[in-house]
Amino acid sequence: MEKPKTRGFSVRRYEDALYVTKVDSDDRLVPGMRLISAGGMSILELREKHHRLLSENHPEREDWAPILLQYEEGIVEDLEGHQQHITFQLFEKKPFVPEYSLRRLEQGPVLLTMTDFANPDAIAKLVEEHKDLLETADRWIIDVRVNNGGSDASYFPLIPYLMPEEGVELGNSAETMLFNCTEASCDRVVKEYNNELAPVEDEHFRQVLHSIIREWTRNRGQGFVEFDLGGVVEDTFVKGLKNPSKIIVLTDNMCGSAGDSFVEQVKESSKVTVIGRATLGLNDYANLAVQNWDGYTLMYPTSRLSRIDKGEGMTGVGITPHVHIPWTPEHITGDPDMERALAMLEGEAADGSDRNRESSTEVSELLR
Structure with a gap:
């Protein structure tokens, strides 16, 4: 199968230019450079031409x-303002290297970084090794x-730390997820889950996957059904631990799928303030099934959320933060998000007023 190709660098639009945010392979570029045209068209002209592909509600998305x-x-x-013509190159997409890390910052707070939720053993090990x-x-x-x-x-394993001692209800009786259990999808999904289950040691994760496999098998050929995960997901009212008492979660639109779910759940905790940009918003249609052919892979969703029928889906919107920090080129050379998080934890926003800004002009502007 041919490997995916990239231009060897990543960009993000700010006003009328595309700023290079990361360089993977094309060493002619450095972060902070601006792409001001492509194919003889300005970036704004390209935005108009490809508006259907760029169907987002904000340039930063x-x-x-x-x-x-x-x-x-x-x-x-x-970086000095000199312009030059460049011929783009093609590179093989480099494999993603996940990060699950935990360290105490010089300023005092503990920093956890998780670039996916695909390795339950690594996350459980991280939590256990740093339990004290x-x-x-x-x-x-x-x-x-x-x-x-x-x-x-x-x-x-992180949920007890993230929820308040008095507890919070994480379930939503008005929200359902329906799985389209066709025979073909069932066969593909069960095979994939069994492959995923084989190397995993974390007992809770194994129980969840066994329950999902059981529901797929039991409902094979039944069309759209709601899964019964009783025995694994019983009580959705979760009580937390005393520490930590203040948590800042940093988000952006490169956080999706289980990342969406994580941010949506932690927003329910009085301990947590989410700051940054809205998440990618992938879960309206989710739980992908995969079919491979020679040189071609089809991935399609097998589940849908009932919120879609109420016009409350997350597609194109994501899970919005409590505090929206607009992306600017300053994010390339510095970390305004982290600076804001540290300031909030140090007490500059300790009165919690920032948590009520979801309807502020910042977020309202994001959702237009």
Whole structure:
């Protein structure tokens, strides 16, 4: 199977230019350079031409990677403001290297970074190895700005730390997820889950997967059904631990799938303030089934959320943060999100007023 191709760099639009945010392979570029045209068209002209592909509600959510693959050349402006013509190159997409890390910052808070929820054993091990620190640290920062998803069950070991002592109801009786259990989808999904289950040691994750496999098998050929995960997901009212008492979660639109679910759930906790940009918003239609042919892979969703029928879906919107921090080129050379998180934990926003800004002009502007 041919490996996916990229231009060797990533961009993000700010006003009328695409800023290089990351360089994977094309060493002619450095982060901070601006792409001001491609194929003889300005970025705003390209935005108009490809508006259907760039069907997002804010420039910071636009994905320009497939657009740049359609053009062979452009004009780049370097950090000194000099412009030059550049012929784009093609590179094989480099494999994603996940990160599950935990460390105490010089300022005091504990920083957890999780770039996906695909490895339950790694996350459970991280929590167990740092249990003493996690139970005594009063302030946390959790960075899921890049999170490629995985399984909701993978972050289960973190939930008691994230919820308040008095507890919070994480279930929603008005919300259902329906799975389209066709025979073909069942066969594909069960095979994939069995492969995923084989190397996993975490007992809770294994129980969840066994229950899901049981429901797929029991409902094979029945069309849209709601799964009964009794025995694994029983009580949705969750009581938490005393520490930490303050948690900042950093999010961005590169956080999706199980990352969406994580952010949506932790927003229910009085301990947590979510800051940054809205998540990708993939869960309206989710739980992908995969069919492979020679040189071709089809991935399609097998579940849908009932919120779609009420016009409350997350597609194109994501899970919005309590505090929206607009993306600017300053994010390339610095970390305004982390600076804001540290300031909030130090008490500059300790009165909690920032938590009520979801209807502020910042977020309202994001949702237009």
